[in-house]
Amino acid sequence: MKHLLNLLAAIALLVWGSHLVRTGVLRVFGANLRSLLARSMGNRFTAALSGMGVTALVQSSTATSLMTSSFVGQGLIALPAALAVMRGADVGTALMSVLFSVDLSWLSPVFILVGVVLFVTRQASTAGRVGRVLIGLGLMLLALEMVVQASGPMLASPLIKAMLTSISSDITLELFMGCVLAVMAYSSLAIVLLISAMAASHVVPLDVALGLVLGANLGSGLLAVMTTAKSAVEVRQVTVGNMVFKILGVLIMSPFIGMWMKYVQPYLPGEAHGVVLFHLAYNVIISVGFIGFTQWVADLMTRLMPKPVEDKHKRPQHLDPSALSTPSLAISCAAREALYQADVVETMLTGILDVIQKNDEQLALRIRKMDDEVDQLYSSIKYYLTKISREALGEEESKRWADIIGFTINMEQIGDIIERIIIDIEDKKIKKGRKFSEAGMAEITELHTRLLGNLRLGMSVFLNGNVRDAKRLLEEKVRFRDLERTYSSTHLARLSDNTVQSIETSSLHIDLISELKRINSLICSIAYPILESAGELVPSRVKAINEAAAQAAPAPQHEGA
Known part of the structure; x- marks a missing residue:
């Protein structure tokens, strides 16, 4: 029971750390991030690059999705450009997961110490908000180390072994569990890092971990759809269109899990690297491979979710x-x-x-x-x-x-x-x-x-x-x-x-x-x-x-x- 509580606490700390980073970055760069997205809509490739950069800073493709869909809802950018931004946003999340998979545990006390000093001494200034980001990064690194330490002793539990046996080779259940975890944590990045840490500790088999990763990607798309469920049609077109890309990507990548295990994993240094690189490969494939289809998906969303006749008397219109x-x-x-x-x-x-x-x-x-x-x-x-x-x-x-x-x-x-x-x-x-x-x-x-x-x-x-x-x-x-x-x-x-x-x-x-x-x-x-x-x-x-x-x-x- 103690080890389970430690694991749950580590997961909670990981999610909280990602929240601190996201809110801290938005406080420092919020208006500039909006300007960056708005200026980069000239073509789909610059839009994708801006989505990648914004997500790398915010560490949440969901936050980028909501920001971008709001622009569409206000008529600031077109739907195809917004879908291109989301292609880059998914790659940005994957790149951050690769970065965090490297052993940076030695940075955790440094980030936390410097962050707390900045936040306490200069809380109302930009330096204090940067300190908030450093605290979040330090907590994420500390949480990953705690996950590895807490998950090791749990391997001997008969209950854990029974659970792992029940989901092995059941891709549908793996997708479902990964999706639920991402929605509950409000962060696919945190869940992917958790899965990689658990795979490194052999808490879950690698093939199960890869299925959970695909489910976490679906969860991030579903989370954005759920968040914008009551928004204007133009806003929902972005999140649902992004979900279409994610589903297509899962359908394409799921059959190749076995090939990844056989032909790619032997050349990687460990299971954790295998998880995050598979996550990166999935997002690169659906981003680079599907970026040419943004106009097609935009047209599909326009047909499936037509814009209603505008009622000029319906208020409020701007409170998105x-x-x-x-x-x-x-x-x-x-x-x-x-x-x-x-x-x-x-x-x-x-x-x-x-x-x-x-x-x-x-x-x-x-x-x-x-x-x-x-x-x-x-x-x-x-x-x-x-x-x-x-x-x-x-x-x-x-x-x-x-x-x-x-x-x-x-x-x-x-x-x-x-x-x-x-x-x-x-x-x-x-x-x-x-x-x-x-x-x-x-x-x-x-x-x-x-x-x-x-x-x-x-x-x-x-x-x-x-x-x-x-x-x-x-x-x-x-x-x-x-x-x-x-x-x-x-x-x-x-x-x-x-x-x-x-x-x-x-x-x-x-x-x-x-x-x-x-x-x-x-x-x-x-x-x-x-x-x-x-x-x-x-x-x-x-x-x-x-x-x-x-x-x-x-x-x-x-x-x-």
């Missing part, structure tokens, strides 16, 4: 679940959906003036229904952001995460205010048949025009993070506040002159310009995170007043002075 494994990409998806939420708010804000001027009750009803859409978008974006792994976010991405949350909250609150404004207009103006005075209508129109301009400027600040535009937005806040005070005073002057229309609509007029001011304050708050990050925020007036008061206060008198 498959992008969650690549936090930098998921952040971009959430930002795009937040901008759509702002577009809906802009439509609501634009409609206010038409409702006031034309007493359009149908438009008022549509605007109030739009607030439900704004609320639903807020909930969807918030829930999507909570599913992004915060530990995989860098410092800038964490700030962007917070900015998106703040932006969507502001838009949701603006939608609620607009709904209240519309209800007030219906109750206090349309139903009672009242009108604003000509001067009052001109003031409301002026504030409304400025508010629309500020909303569009705020959306630009949120999208681009431009410091100059953020400063302009805060300047507009001061101008709008001054206008609101001026128009409140002129309205009171009209009341003093006994202007009938002003008296009838006084309550609505005051409430309306006050609510517009609140909306403007929420819009202008978009600028604060940008200016704070740039160190451009002026100290608060309250702080300045307190400091001035402290300086002006007389010095305390001592007794006897």
